[in-house]
Amino acid sequence: MTPPTPPRLRWQTATVARIAIETYRAKTFTLRLSRPAPFRAGQHYDVRLTAPDGYQAQRSYSIASPPPASRSDAADTIDLTVELIPDGEVSPYFHEVVQAGDVLEVRGPIGGPFTWTPEMGGPLLLLAGGSGIVPVRSILAHREQVAPGLPALLLYSARTASDIIYRDWLDNRCGAAIRYSLTRQQPPGWTGYARRIDPAMLQDCIRELATRIGKVAAPRCYACGPTGFVETAADALLAVGVPESAIRTERFGPTT
Ligand SMILES: Cc1cc2nc3c(=O)[nH]c(=O)nc-3n(C[C@H](O)[C@H](O)[C@H](O)COP(=O)(O)OP(=O)(O)OC[C@H]3O[C@@H](n4cnc5c(N)ncnc54)[C@H](O)[C@@H]3O)c2cc1C
DSSP states (O other): OOOOOOGGGSOEEEEEEEEEEEETTEEEEEEEEEEEEOOOBTOEEEEEEEOTTSOEEEEEEEBOSOOOSSTTSOEEEEEEEEEOOTTOSSHHHHHHTOOTTOEEEEEEEEOSSSOBOGGGOOOEEEEEEGGGHHHHHHHHHHHHHHOTTSOEEEEEEESSGGGOTTHHHHHHTSOSEEEEEESSOOOTTOOSBOSOOOHHHHHHHHHHHHHHHTSOOOOEEEEEESHHHHHHHHHHHHHTTOOGGGEEEEEOSSOO
16 A cells, blocks of 8 residues: 655645845745644755646745744744746746745655754854855754854855845844855955855864854854855865764755
């Protein structure tokens, strides 16, 4: 007999409650779930679109919002932040067609290794490239809710200052140390990094975490973004001596 499909893998409807513009190419969609469920920071939902002729397209989107503070509580709503890939199939639909009140098909929460729960502790070194900041936002927001004293440092690589998603929240309310690298263009007077991620940058970040804690402590590392970014980040972490067992990765797709 075929085992029943677990609830998280069964499609459900979700209503778009709100849409917020994050950057010129990123929007956040707050979805009200018809079947609320608990989730862990770092997990994602799948979204399935069906055209009138029956053609279907399915993509994964990480949850940007933090889980409810109590792990067993179900989340009625989730935030998904979608970055526009201009020649893409699904992300332009989100940006150009989806309106508040629309009903979408989703399933989840999905994902195991790229998650953080308070028992896992820290310190945390979070590495995000482009829209890879989305699940990292959930992790940072959850940490701020349940373990604000836990040292955390985010290194966020984006093309330009206008590409930084959640900038106001990161700079003013997230509670972690933030380092940016702008790889394509930097505003006048920019004092952050201006290159692709490399071992020297990570060594700086690990040193800064140690200074904040007052001792050297091996960080738990999370790297998320385009495939090339994640591979470079993981190699650089290994090169500076972080053990493989302390590195968790999530690849979103091709290198931009
Ligand atoms: C676990 C997981 C979580 C994800 N979470 C998010 C998220 O929170 N926010 C988000 O915006 N995206 C996220 N993605 C990526 C997302 O699933 C889609 O791949 C992305 O939106 C592009 O889909 P599309 O249909 O618009 O483009 P497609 O039609 O799939 O592709 C169009 C073109 O863009 C290229 N491409 C595809 N994906 C990417 C990418 N990520 N970066 C650059 N080029 C790409 C393709 O190679 C192709 O040339 C996640 C992916 C995974 C696997």
